[in-house]
Amino acid sequence: MSVVTIFFCGTSSTRFDTNHGNYWNGELVSTLASHHTGREFADWIVIDGPGSGNLQADELFTKSRDYGLSGTLFGKGWEENVNHAANIIKGKCDWQREQLTEVEYNRLKAAGIPIEDVKVEGSWLWRKYNYGDRSVTQQALQEQIIRTFRKGGVIPTQVNLVGWSRGGISCHMLANAMYADSALKNIPVRIFAIDPVPGINNFQEQRVKLGANVKEYVGFYARDERSKGFSCVIPQTVSGTKTSIFPMPGRHATLVGNAAANGDSGPKVLAEPGLIVRHFAEKCLQRWGTPLSKTLNLTDVDLRNHSETIVKDAAKYKAMEKYSYTYFTELDQGERYVSLGSKGVPFSAVKGSIYAPASGLTTSVLDVAAYRNIA
16 A cells, blocks of 8 residues: 655745744644655655745746745645645656756855856846756656655555645645546545635635545644634535544644644643644544654543643633734634635534534533544
């Protein structure tokens, strides 16, 4: 069996957030990726989120550009991220960075490698620099890694997806892109999503519905988030998809390791939600065939203690609701407003027999037994 795992970072988040100051023990998605014990590109990839600075542009399997602020505000660039991920699964790029960057040029020059001098074109005001061509592109190297080390052939037998925020929505988008692709349609997909938030005007069908290729969907949702424009998506799934959704006290970033009292920045105060979500992300991925190191391996006693601490700190989580990442808060009538598929509903309305457990987003954090559906 060949399993490829794809980690989608959230908006403005990157693979380097394992050491980000806002996360006391590393941001969850980047940390999980760093703990994968397989070979990058053959077994796994991690993709920076929209608005993160385009640090991976030279390595993508599809051409992208720097969207700047529009990446942060509107998610621009995530279509290219999804195309890149699909191409990685296929082991074939549709674009290559053939020219050297300035950093690469300077590194080769400093090492005494005989390469042509930089070419300068245009006037002093509109000057452009050509640093020469690469003898081998990053994409060609990565294609070779996939061909050599992906077990059982290039096309994997299973794909696992993990994502937070717009990275969670990217999981939905990729699963749907695979279902529409004859070469990838029959690959079973399993998704672990953490508070998937598309942003304003981004509730199109490919972001809020999932097809029959998704065999299991596990989602954790931030109960105390109230930021305007941060409505999360509980996707519409088909009858054959095992769907488990859980509420978690805290804000959008609390669930991926931000332990600040306001859910944004500050010292470690409320770490328990992030620990619980990380534990079950690890459990699901390992159950789905993703090899990981440095896992938490929480016991039922640990989970019970963390849950009781959360209940004890109920007033602190309630206080989070007055904060907003976007300055404005939602007129929520006492609870978060979410998108069930493409339909807006109150947080507590998302429950029913299609979910395991049926209590859905009304599940008590003290109900440790409810997690047995995913452990």
